[in-house]
Amino acid sequence: xxxxxxxxxxxxxxxxxxxxxxxxxxxxxxxxxxxxxxxxxxxxxxxxxxxxxxxxxxxxxxxxxxxxxxxxxxxxxxxxxxxxxxxxxxxxxxxxxxxxxxxxxxxxxxxxxxxxxxxxxxxxxxxxxxxxxxxxxxxxxxxxxxxxxxxxxxxxxxxxxxxxxxxxxxxxxxxxxxxxxxxxxxxxxxxxxxxxxxxxxxxxxxxxxxxxxxxxxxxxxxxxxxxxxxxxxxxxxxxxxxxxxxxxxxxxxxxxxxxxxxxxxxxxxxxxxxxxxxxxxxxxx
Numbered sequence: 001x002x003x004x005x006x007x008x009x010x011x012x013x014x015x016x017x018x019x020x021x022x023x024x025x026x027x028x029x030x031x032x033x034x035x036x037x038x039x040x041x042x043x044x045x046x047x048x049x050x051x052x053x054x055x056x057x058x059x060x061x062x063x064x065x066x067x068x069x070x071x072x073x074x075x076x077x078x079x080x081x082x083x084x085x086x087x088x089x090x091x092x093x094x095x096x097x098x099x100x101x102x103x104x105x106x107x108x109x110x111x112x113x114x115x116x117x118x119x120x121x122x123x124x125x126x127x128x129x130x131x132x133x134x135x136x137x138x139x140x141x142x143x144x145x146x147x148x149x150x151x152x153x154x155x156x157x158x159x160x161x162x163x164x165x166x167x168x169x170x171x172x173x174x175x176x177x178x179x180x181x182x183x184x185x186x187x188x189x190x191x192x193x194x195x196x197x198x199x200x201x202x203x204x205x206x207x208x209x210x211x212x213x214x215x216x217x218x219x220x221x222x223x224x225x226x227x228x229x230x231x232x233x234x235x236x237x238x239x240x241x242x243x244x245x246x247x248x249x250x251x252x253x254x255x256x257x258x259x260x261x262x263x264x265x266x267x268x269x270x271x272x273x274x275x276x277x278x279x280x281x282x283x284x285x
Contacts, residue, residue, distance in 0.1 A: 017273075024272040031268035032261065039260030042251075049248035050117055052100070053124035056239040057132055058111045060139050062146060063232040071110040072139045079104060079112065097127040111239060121244050128242060136236040147228045154224045161217045168210040171203050178203070 021028065059078065061069040079102060083089060086099040097118035104112045114131070118124035178200045182193055226232060 020272060020276045021269065024275070027272060028265070028268040031271060032264035035264030035267065036257065036261045039257050043253040043256040047251040047256075048119060050096075050119065050250040051121050051124060052245055052249045053116045053118065053121060053128065054243040055114050055116075055128045056111055057114055057128075057135070058234070058237055058239050060136065060143065060236045061110055061234040062143070063227065063234075069110075069234065072142055075104050075109060075112060082112075097124050099131075125242055125244070128238065132236055132238055139236065143233060150224050150228045154221055157217050157221050157224065161214055161221070164210050164214045164217065168207055168214070171207045171210065175200060175203050175207070 059075070060072045062072065063069040082102055086102075087094055088099055088102060097116050100115040100117045102112055102114055114128060116124045116127055118127065178196045182196050182200075
């Protein structure tokens, strides 16, 4: 058989395929149209819209004295607990609204990003606010414990200040006594005067040490009181505004219709060829 015969057969086969499609174009239209209509019905009527809301949340922090603010929890540990409680990686079906993903921005120590899925934006925002409030309540006891500890330290430090003030008062009285004695000492008691002078010098040194310690303790009390001021304790809160999308992320109506149309067209052509194949078998029999 010559090569031209193969070419002729290929051309004839291709023409047969085109003719088969033309003869069955009504069936192709029906199948493609039916599948496309079903997709339109699903996308615009049956499919429930799914919205996505994003927010940045900052975990509560404490600024102890003049130190930098310290988060109430380690974010890496917090992330593990949060994902477990909300079943983010669970394969079980979760009701809406639900947390889709929780991420920690690079180098962040107290802020994490949250994406919530819901059937409407309002319920998603309410859910985020509920999560924020819950985190704040979870760390409320930790803040109370911190404030209680700081107050106890303030009381102990103030007590220490009072003890040092009493010691300073006693030293001042001793110095006054020595100074009075030196004034009454005669020239013949020069040795005794020298002894009083040494005692005065030692007591003055002790007085300076006590004054320095009292000053340090007062600074400590100031910083402790400053650490429990409301402005030094940051509660868990939403950073900025919640990001809302006007349109749902699902269903993607246009994509569903296009995919359904292409799928219906391919399926209808397959059905046409399959029916033609069966018809050919019957004719051969």
